[in-house]
Amino acid sequence: MKVDGKHHRTIWLKESDKETVQIIDQRNLPHEFIIEDLKTVEDMIVAIKDMHVRGAGLIGAAAGYGMYIAALEAYKSDSFDKTLQMLADKLIATRPTATNLSWAVKRQIKEMNKYGSTKEKVEAALKTAKEIADEDAEFCKSIGEHGSKIIEDISKQKNGKPVNILTHCNAGWLAFVDYGTATAPIYEAFNKGIKVHVWVDETRPRNQGARLTAWELEQHKVPFTVIADNVGGHLMQHSMVDMCIVGTDRTTYTGDVANKVGTYLKALAAKDNNIPFYVALPSSTFDWNMRNGVKEIPIEQRGNEEVKFARGWLEGEIKEVLLTPKNANAANFAFDVTPRRLVTGLITERGICDASEEGVLSLFPEKKI
Numbered sequence: 001m002k003v004d005g006k007h008h009r010t011i012w013l014k015e016s017d018k019e020t021v022q023i024i025d026q027r028n029l030p031h032e033f034i035i036e037d038l039k040t041v042e043d044m045i046v047a048i049k050d051m052h053v054r055g056a057g058l059i060g061a062a063a064g065y066g067m068y069i070a071a072l073e074a075y076k077s078d079s080f081d082k083t084l085q086m087l088a089d090k091l092i093a094t095r096p097t098a099t100n101l102s103w104a105v106k107r108q109i110k111e112m113n114k115y116g117s118t119k120e121k122v123e124a125a126l127k128t129a130k131e132i133a134d135e136d137a138e139f140c141k142s143i144g145e146h147g148s149k150i151i152e153d154i155s156k157q158k159n160g161k162p163v164n165i166l167t168h169c170n171a172g173w174l175a176f177v178d179y180g181t182a183t184a185p186i187y188e189a190f191n192k193g194i195k196v197h198v199w200v201d202e203t204r205p206r207n208q209g210a211r212l213t214a215w216e217l218e219q220h221k222v223p224f225t226v227i228a229d230n231v232g233g234h235l236m237q238h239s240m241v242d243m244c245i246v247g248t249d250r251t252t253y254t255g256d257v258a259n260k261v262g263t264y265l266k267a268l269a270a271k272d273n274n275i276p277f278y279v280a281l282p283s284s285t286f287d288w289n290m291r292n293g294v295k296e297i298p299i300e301q302r303g304n305e306e307v308k309f310a311r312g313w314l315e316g317e318i319k320e321v322l323l324t325p326k327n328a329n330a331a332n333f334a335f336d337v338t339p340r341r342l343v344t345g346l347i348t349e350r351g352i353c354d355a356s357e358e359g360v361l362s363l364f365p366e367k368k369i
């Protein structure tokens with residue numbers, strides 16, 4: 001996508017040094033656009049854990065490139081296999097809910113295992129890292145094409161009046177390699193000339209909506225309004241939301257959706273008001289082993305300082321201010337699970353399906369046991 005008119009992805013190999021990965025450090029967006037060099041697996045681990053990079057698809061792509069750097073480090077060590085496995089385990093432990101992470105690490109190990117020499121394994125890791133990133137961008141583009149038809153239909157029902165879409169957190173291009181998932185149908189519809197307007201949940205505590213989704217939409221000139229997290233229900237009761245589209249960090253093959261905390265409440269409000277609630281995801285975000293999302297999906301808990309403090313831009317720099325009493329207890333559950341019964345449909349790279357085992361397997365029959 002474009003930043004100030006120039007095309008960017010969220011992760012790439014440095015032009016002048018093919019052993020360095022470059023990312024957009026998302027912590028200071030929208031106020032500062034910083035590109036960061038990652039040279040070691042430790043750098044990548046910090047970048048994922050501390051959310052310089054974040055979002056399902058980008059975490060997967062970061063893990064893919066992380067495994068390439070891991071292969072380079074393993075190549076220089078006494079035991080390739082032992083070092084690689086140790087670094088893979090460390091990468092997987094960084095963010096527990098995002099399934100793209102372990103998916104990408106496992107894909108890398110499978111590809112490397114096809115080769116005997118360590119040199120070939122490193123080459124395979126590089127090729128696979130690029131493939132994971134390219135595939136992510138390609139899948140998101142297709143999600144945009146499929147999802148835009150839903151927006152187009154609503155626009156026709158409204159005789160061309162703006163389609164009001166509510167989204168939560170950031171499942172935009174910053175959360176992937178390019179295009180995004182929840183925002184891809186919006187960009188596609190907007191590019192086709194369909195009138196849209198986006199309600200952007202601020203998404204406490206890290207404000208990915210207020211900071212990142214708002215910035216993306218602004219860059220693309222899509223009309224939007226940032227709202228406090230608890231406003232959505234009111235808007236839905238007053239016919240000010242035509243549909244919701246969110247992303248997901250892990251979706252069971254039965255259709256239960258883990259996404260940024262607060263998604264479940266929006267889905268409940270949408271159900272109560274008969275508003276379609278869609279989830280957009282590439283197939284890499286499906287968990288093909290879990291049946292019951294509420295019981296089985298691990299929910300990441302992060303440091304309570306993210307809840308107690310607010311970060312923002314003041315006098316040319318990022319500042320943190322304390323919101324709560326100094327010694328207040330605070331809990332930081334980063335995700336929640338929306339049961340399939342509240343989800344109208346899943347928008348994938350292969351098309352749209354019901355949020356059910358039958359629906360998902362009809363699009364991905366090769367996953368049937």
Ligand code: MRU
Binds near residue numbers: 171
């Ligand atoms: O904690 P984050 O920022 O990595 O959370 C992931 C997300 O951005 C959201 O949950 C998103 O809606 C789904 S992932 C594209």
